[in-house]
Every structure is written in structure tokens, then in C-alpha cells.
Amino acid sequence: MQEVLKKKSLEKRVLAPRESRKTIGNINVQNPRMVCRNVDVYYDDKQAIRKVSIDIGRNEVLAMIGPSGCGKSTFLRCLNRMNDTIDGCRVTGKILFDGKDIYDSSVDVVPLRAQIGMVFQKPNPFPKSIYENVSWAPKIHGLAESKAEADEIVESSLHKAGLWDEVKDRLDQPGTGLSGGQQQRLCIARAIAVSPEVILMDEPCSALDPIATAKIEDLIDELREQYTIVIVTHSMQQASRVSQRTAFFHLGDLIEVGSTDTIFTKPSHQLTEDYITGRYG
Amino acid sequence: MSSSKNKSIAGASGSSRRERTIDIVNRRLAKRYRIEKRFRFYGLCSIIVSMVFLAVLLTSIVSNGYSAFFQTYVRLDITLDSAMLDRENPGKSNFQAIIKQSINKLYPEVEDRKSKRELYALFSSGAAFQLRDLVMRHPDLIGTTVSLWVPADDDVDMLMKGYIKRSVAENERRLSDRQLGWIDRLADQDRIEKRFNVTFFTAGDSREPELAGIWGAVKGSFFTLLVTLVLSFPIGLAAAVYLEEFAPKNLATDFIEVNINNLAAVPSIVFGLLGLAVFLNFFGMPRSTPLVGGLVLMLMTLPTIIIASRAALKAVPPSIREAALGVGSSKMQMVSSHVLPLALPGMLTGTIIGMAQALGETAPLLMIGMVAFIVDIPGGFTDPAAVMPVQIYLWADSPERAFLERTSAAILVLLAFLVLMNAAAVIMRKRFEKRW
Numbered sequence A: 001m002q003e004v005l006k007k008k009s010l011e012k013r014v015l016a017p018r019e020s021r022k023t024i025g026n027i028n029v030q031n032p033r034m035v036c037r038n039v040d041v042y043y044d045d046k047q048a049i050r051k052v053s054i055d056i057g058r059n060e061v062l063a064m065i066g067p068s069g070c071g072k073s074t075f076l077r078c079l080n081r082m083n084d085t086i087d088g089c090r091v092t093g094k095i096l097f098d099g100k101d102i103y104d105s106s107v108d109v110v111p112l113r114a115q116i117g118m119v120f121q122k123p124n125p126f127p128k129s130i131y132e133n134v135s136w137a138p139k140i141h142g143l144a145e146s147k148a149e150a151d152e153i154v155e156s157s158l159h160k161a162g163l164w165d166e167v168k169d170r171l172d173q174p175g176t177g178l179s180g181g182q183q184q185r186l187c188i189a190r191a192i193a194v195s196p197e198v199i200l201m202d203e204p205c206s207a208l209d210p211i212a213t214a215k216i217e218d219l220i221d222e223l224r225e226q227y228t229i230v231i232v233t234h235s236m237q238q239a240s241r242v243s244q245r246t247a248f249f250h251l252g253d254l255i256e257v258g259s260t261d262t263i264f265t266k267p268s269h270q271l272t273e274d275y276i277t278g279r280y281g
Numbered sequence B: 001m002s003s004s005k006n007k008s009i010a011g012a013s014g015s016s017r018r019e020r021t022i023d024i025v026n027r028r029l030a031k032r033y034r035i036e037k038r039f040r041f042y043g044l045c046s047i048i049v050s051m052v053f054l055a056v057l058l059t060s061i062v063s064n065g066y067s068a069f070f071q072t073y074v075r076l077d078i079t080l081d082s083a084m085l086d087r088e089n090p091g092k093s094n095f096q097a098i099i100k101q102s103i104n105k106l107y108p109e110v111e112d113r114k115s116k117r118e119l120y121a122l123f124s125s126g127a128a129f130q131l132r133d134l135v136m137r138h139p140d141l142i143g144t145t146v147s148l149w150v151p152a153d154d155d156v157d158m159l160m161k162g163y164i165k166r167s168v169a170e171n172e173r174r175l176s177d178r179q180l181g182w183i184d185r186l187a188d189q190d191r192i193e194k195r196f197n198v199t200f201f202t203a204g205d206s207r208e209p210e211l212a213g214i215w216g217a218v219k220g221s222f223f224t225l226l227v228t229l230v231l232s233f234p235i236g237l238a239a240a241v242y243l244e245e246f247a248p249k250n251l252a253t254d255f256i257e258v259n260i261n262n263l264a265a266v267p268s269i270v271f272g273l274l275g276l277a278v279f280l281n282f283f284g285m286p287r288s289t290p291l292v293g294g295l296v297l298m299l300m301t302l303p304t305i306i307i308a309s310r311a312a313l314k315a316v317p318p319s320i321r322e323a324a325l326g327v328g329s330s331k332m333q334m335v336s337s338h339v340l341p342l343a344l345p346g347m348l349t350g351t352i353i354g355m356a357q358a359l360g361e362t363a364p365l366l367m368i369g370m371v372a373f374i375v376d377i378p379g380g381f382t383d384p385a386a387v388m389p390v391q392i393y394l395w396a397d398s399p400e401r402a403f404l405e406r407t408s409a410a411i412l413v414l415l416a417f418l419v420l421m422n423a424a425a426v427i428m429r430k431r432f433e434k435r436w
Helices: A002-013 A070-078 A109-115 A128-143 A147-160 A181-194 A210-223 A236-242 A262-267 A270-278 B001-009 B021-070 B093-104 B112-119 B126-137 B154-160 B176-189 B198-204 B213-247 B250-266 B269-280 B292-313 B320-328 B331-359 B363-369 B388-396 B403-430
Strands: A034-043 A048-058 A061-067 A091-099 A117-121 A198-202 A228-232 A245-249 A253-259 B069-078 B145-151 B192-196
Touching: A034 A070, A048 A070, A061 A070, A070 A198, A070 A228, A070 A245, A091 B001, A117 A181, A117 B320, A128 A147, A128 A181, A128 B331, A128 B403, A147 A181, A147 A210, A181 A198, A181 A210, A181 B320, A198 B126, A210 A228, A210 A236, A228 A236, A236 A262, A245 A262, A253 A262, A253 A270, A262 B292, B021 B069, B021 B403, B069 B093, B069 B154, B093 B112, B093 B126, B126 B320, B154 B176, B154 B192, B154 B403, B176 B192, B213 B250, B213 B292, B213 B331, B213 B388, B213 B403, B250 B292, B269 B292, B269 B363, B292 B331, B292 B363, B320 B331, B320 B363, B331 B403, B363 B388, B388 B403
Parallel strands: A048 A253, A061 A228, A061 A245, A117 A198, A198 A228
Antiparallel strands: A034 A048, A034 A091, A245 A253, B069 B145, B069 B192
């Protein structure tokens, strides 16, 4: 697994060494949930992300956009230390979650990932039943001791993910038998089953058709009331539809941050403007 | 050259001199199909050749071996004279003498010692043991006359099966004309017939072909493989999971990986030498036993199991691991709940292939003394035992014609077990296989 991930990441994200560029826009928010300061990410000796600093607010959707290979997925994976699984990946700088540095040696990644859930680009339900897909995580964390508790969590999670009505009669059937859009919503249900604080989404709709995409976008909007969501997307429309703040990455630098309205109507940096208007990328 | 062609295709809108793509494609099409046809023909040929070889192998083994499943028996009327049998302690009686007495009754005209010896040679020495077992089980038979089917000597058996030709000159034949006459008289009296050879499936090895059986070797193989399986499956599985999922990638693990791959290619007899040096000479374990045999075969199958298990683990999509880690599972939970269940069919297949290999292995077992002539059927892991391939090797080495057919029959039994194991592998794979 590690080799595959490493190979992919090296191909996609390696950059030539140079100084980082300054971020335009206000990176700070009031009462942030997560604070990132001067985050550098290296794959072996090659740098993938340079001095990224950004705050992530409560109950907001932060969209990260940028051309392929700009480091937005790498940065997203830093936020719940999924990059730990990649050999040779090194993260420096500070990422604070509720004031505590998640890269501190005293931090255990298992509870951290229970608080910061993740939804991946390709729907990846476990090859088990729909019920088990959702109930497994609460079970291993001890959130569902009894069958009744597990039932409740499964039902409420599937409700929140907008999937309950479609699957309530076939909870014992394999999650892999669902359609792509349903699988992705199942993955979201699985992520929210442990009641995380933050949900990271890595291009969650890139493998889905427009109808499934619309459903997921509606869902993201609803989830915002309870969770902080960080979403990486290639679709500018999606970013403008679902997010309150947008961050534009380019070749490992965070070029511009701002409210989504500002970024899409009055971008300050030339690169941002080129990208959102389709002249670049 | 090819780049200029590409350019002409790319800009094909203009001049009529330029060829259309479809013409270029069509021109090469016939050749492309010819290549494919030729390859399919080669493939079909190789399959036919291998099937023919397999068929030849199987027919030759079956045609040589099937007759060993039948054995010639002779009916003797035996008077259990209470004068010759001690009621209190029947096991001590001279059953050989009783058998000889009943043979004499059949052929009263045979009187001199030399002729008698020739006559007795027609009956297996196992007859006395059979009679003894019968009397031990039913002591109340003493004093009566019983009609008992006893095994004929292997030469008689060979004659009945047509392997000894009557047309051959007497001095080149294992049975004299006089013996042939005695056998014919038995046949006239319906005292001789071929029956299913139960002995072959219930007895251990013997110097007498008609008393030799495969059961001792089957049990020896069973105990040996049990030791191998119980040790190599958990060790192999744990090693594979650790190397694949937990171990850091560095020089040490690379070195270990290279060595495991090398071990898989080491000739099996080397493992036998190692077993001889370590298990027998250093630890002083009993030789010729399934315990040591199993340990040696474990060393041999471990690399196979580890390599197959690692391949199975590698085939589990990384997305499943990310999904598990993403909801905050520990690595161990990820492995035991999601990765192992998906990799298990492949691991089991690898294990069974390794076991099948171990079942057919002879060379390393020769080194640890499992080649000894062992009559007793092993009852446990520390009893001296033979295993099936070694038994085949021993029988193939014996001069008697009757051992030839037993060799083939034993090969059939071994093949049957191999087929069974492979079928088990297929069934397990089907049972545990899941799509993702």
C-alpha cells in the first residue's frame, strides 16, 4: 500500500525547490477550529507544500481549489495525519486542532482521526454489509456497546447522509452493491457515525454524475450546521455552491484565501483569476 | 519516419496524395489477425500436448496400479483342534502349524519336505496371523472347523492376474509346473478367487507384497502434514502480515524479503540436511518421526506461504486501508477486520499449495531417517513413520513384481489426496472470496 501511495504522490506532487510565495487575503477567522501555520510537506527530499498558513473556522465549509499537483490533497491529508501512512512523507510547521498541535509526539492518531473524519475521492465502502459499514467505527471506538445503540447510530447516520430511505430495507446487503453516488453517501454516513468535529473531503464528487453530485452538495450544506468541512474540489461551480471560504493553491503555495464570493467575483491574484476563469489549469 | 507519417495523418484534410488512416489500418489488418491466429494455434497446441502427457501419465499409472486393489485369496478349511490350541492362552499357539495341517489335508499326496515347502510357498505367511486374530477375537471357535479365505502368496497373485505367463519355460518362471498344477486344482474346487484388497488400505509396510499396505504411510503423512500446517500457517501468516502491513521499509526488511524469496528456491534436500543437523543432532529429537518430518517440511513450505500471503495482502486495494484508518481504527483493527478477511482466500490457497508440495516431498525426509522400513502403523507424532512418497520410493525399489503394481496404486492414492487438497483450495477460495 505504502509503495503505491508513494509512487502516486511523487509523480503528482513533486516540485522544484524555490522560495514560497506570499498568500494574499485574510487567513484568519474568529474562533478557529483548526489553525495551520507554516506547514511544509516533503516527500523524501522533495517539497510538496510550502509554508501554508490558514485558519479553518467552525461550522464553515472551506473549499480548496487549484490545478492538479498543486498540493491541495496533500494538505488535506495533513489535517488528520493520513500522510503518516506514506513512507518518506515529512510534515513541519504547526497544525493546531482546538489549540493542540496534532503533530506533537504525544498525540495519538487513532482518537485524532475519530475526531477528524475523511471522505475519499473514490467511494471506498468496506466489502461488508451497509449496516456493518456504518456500525464498525462506532463499535471499535466503544460508542455503541449494545445492538440498540448501534442500530440508532446507523439509522441517524444514514438519515444525515440522506441515504436511509434508499437502503433501510437492505441494510444487510453489501455496501459495494450500491450505485456510485449511494456508495459515496454511505462513506459520508460512515464518517459521521463517530460524530467527528471536522470532515475532510477529497474530491468527493469526482467519480459521480451530476444528480449524485447535487445530492452530496445538498448534504454538505446540511452537515455544515454540525461539522466543520474542508473539501478539495476540481469543480469551480461546486466550490462556489457549497463553500463559505475558498483557498486557491498553486504548485505547493497557498496563493489566495478569502470568502468564496470574493474569490469568485473579485480575485486579487492574477493566477487565481486565470484559474477561475478557465485560462489556466 | 513514423513521426512524419503521423504528421501526414494529422493534417490529412488537404492533398489527395496523402493516404487516409483507414487505408493504412486496412493494409496491416490481415497481418495483425494472422499473428493473433498463429498465437492462438500455438496456445491450443501447448494445451493439447500437456493434456496428452497428463493422459499418458494417468493411464499408465492406473493400468499398472488398479490391479493392486484386488488380491488373490484362497479358501482353507481349518480345523481348530483343541489339542493344538491352548484355550487359556490361545495367542501362544502355533498357528503356522495349524495352517500347514489344513494345507496338507488338501494335498494328501504331497509328502516329501522339498515338495511341501514348495506347496506352503503358495500361501501367504499372513495366513497364520489372520487365523491368530480370528481365534483371539472368537475363542469359542476352538474345537470347530472354519472355512477361511487367506491371502495367496504374491507369486500366485501375479499368476492369477496374468503377470506370470504359463508359456514361459519352467526354469525362467517363478512358479514350477507342479505348483501350477496345485493352483489349478484350487481353482477347480472354487477355492481361489480375487477379492477387494482390504489389506492394502489397512496395513503398514511389509516384506511380503500381499501383506503390504499404504495405511501406515497415509497416517504418517497425515501426522507430518498436521505438524507442518499447525506450525507454518500461523507463522507464515504472521510474518506476511507483519512484513506487508507493519514493518518499516528499510534495508533490514529488504534483506529479509530477498532472503525469503531465496529460501523458496533452495533445493528441498538442503532443508533435510538442516533438519538432520539441528533437530536430530543438536536437539536430539527422535529420528524417522512425523514430528521432525513436519518441522523440516515447515521450513520448506514457510517461504511459499509467506510469499503467497504477501501477494494476497498486496492485492487488497489500498482504499480499504485508508477507509479504515480514516475512521480512526488502529492498524491492528484495520488488518484484522478488513485486510485479512479480503486476503484470506489467497493466503489459504497459498497454504494448501504449500501443503500439497510438502505432501509430495521425499528428499528432505530421506535425510532425517523417514526412509526406514517401518511395519507398524504410527499412532502419534513421535512414532517412527513412513510417508506416502517415501513409501512409493521404497516399493519402487523392491524386486518383487507385485510391488510394482503396489507402487502405482500408492501413487494413485497420493494423487487422490493431492486432488482432494486442491479441490479444498478451490472450494475455500470460492467460499471466502468477496468482491469489492
